[in-house]
Amino acid sequence: MTVKEQIKQYISSLQVTKANELQTLHKHIMQIKPASKLWFLNGKDENGKVISNPNIGYGSINIKYKDGSTREFYQIGLSANTTGISVYIMGIADKAYLLNNYGKKIGKASVTGYCIKFKTLKDINMDVLASAIKFGFENK
Secondary structure, eight states: OOOOHHHHHHTTOOOHHHHHHHHHHHHHHHHHSTTOOOOOSSSSSSSSSSSSSOOESSOEEEEEETTTTTTEEEEEEEETTTTEEEEEEEEOTTTTTTHHHHTTTBSSEEEEEEEESSSSSBBBBBHHHHHHHHHHHHHO
């Protein structure tokens, strides 16, 4: 199964409202960066144990760990969770950047060092979210 097929299957497996919102975000992110590398992480480790929610990823960066090792990972991630949707913006050195630049303007969302979490699209300002996503793609 291709990554695009995995993403389609994941989105269609969700409850209708959440699936529609994830599909809307997926299309929006693809409009922001149409040629970005697509990822799908099913949330399971090498033994098949569930360790996270499934994630759709966009773009590519090299993440450097404290031990000096690196690995390729997505720049922007998208995931449904039990209370709503999470958008991950990876690779930001300043862990206060998202909160300081988007936290007050985005609407009803929880903003951390790399994650913007909200219940529904109606709760947030999509232009502000798009701006944060664009920053994530540009911030390599």
